[in-house]
Amino acid sequence: MAGCFITFEGGEGAGKSTQIGRLKTRLEQLGQPVLVTREPGGSPHAEEVRAFILGGHAKHLGPFAEALLFAAARIDHLDKTIIPALRSGTHVLCDRFADSTRAYQGSVSNLDKGLIDQLETVTLRGVKPDLTFILDLPAETGLARAGARQAGKGEGADRFEKEDLSFHQSLRQAYLSIARAEPRRCVVINADQASEEVETAIWAALRERLPQMVQAAVRPLDVA
Template identity: 75%
Template sequence: MAGQFITFEGGEGAGKSTQIARLKDRLEQLGHAVLVTREPGGSPLAEEIRSFILAGHAKPLGPFAEALMFAAARIDHLDKTIKPALKNGTTVLCDRFADSTRAYQGSSGAIAPSVIDDLERVALAGTKPDLTFILDLPAEIGLARAGERQALKGEGADRFEDEGLAFHQSLRRAYLAIAKSAPHRCAVINADQSPDEVEAAIWATLRERLPELTERSERPLDVA
């Protein structure tokens, strides 16, 4: 039986990494095989593209060129990492996926939705998430969290964290529009809560949408 594909989306500082790690632990405790991956990245070639984009090297080329690079990374990520894991029955938890391209490159209005639709159709080739959690919070709170994280790690802002507040506010609106357009797939989670409260909301949604994952699995854990 094919595995379940769950993606996490949201603006900067929404807490995706924290919640993915918590969900992975809970699912593994129930005996499910779980793979955590990310975008851009998740395969050797895609990680190289990630480094190029987040360093800001693609920004002068414009949003369309960035979208093309994300699509190329996504194709390799799907072929090398996601599809093999799903075929093997592994639950895949992905930090960002195609919705990020639609939100980040589309929120500026520089790329028509029809163009993003075409890129998505080619890159995904029919593979779509079973469930997408959109972690939602005010942009100014998310940016403050991201700044605190950068300070703790001694890192500077990446290509997208460095954008202004107006960009991140439009990004939030874009994600909420995506959720509204695909309510069967997307679940909006209030991320302006404690990590424990966010985790509880995610688990409650998972029990409703994909109840088989909240039950104990009889499958041995043979895949990392």
């Protein structure tokens, strides 16, 4: 793949969307081509699955069924959005990816790890992020932020935001466990600080891990 694939993970209210937007701006200022996408969603059919899951319509089916739905959406997302962008040389910044399934359905909902591994193998077909930022903060802080955001937009909590505090505390530990298991890919960022400080930490990590992304894009000379 010519483009770099970067994912952002973390609990509710961690500020993923904000930081993705800021990183996109920085990279575009360097002339780097960037695509922002999200999961579940990111392609027309995957967005339909997103609405079904986050609307709570699959909760009664159990975590395995939810994991299957996420996988189906991810396959479409990869085929229609992520892989074509990467092949064209565009960097992809994705709000959540396969680690969310590992954290939400695998660790917190206690699905068998082997089952999650098999599902991931079939779904991803070898495509993995070059770098994953895990935005970490206390669950209480994240839920408070998410609640304030919903109130400001006049929205209600989604399927996972409605879960109790212990669910979100376990989710935080699941993400930290993923980071410990894959330190080459994952960078834990302290999200319990001002958004400008989070942005600076992300940029510093990107400069270290993927220096080619923070260089000004080289454009071909105009031919007279």
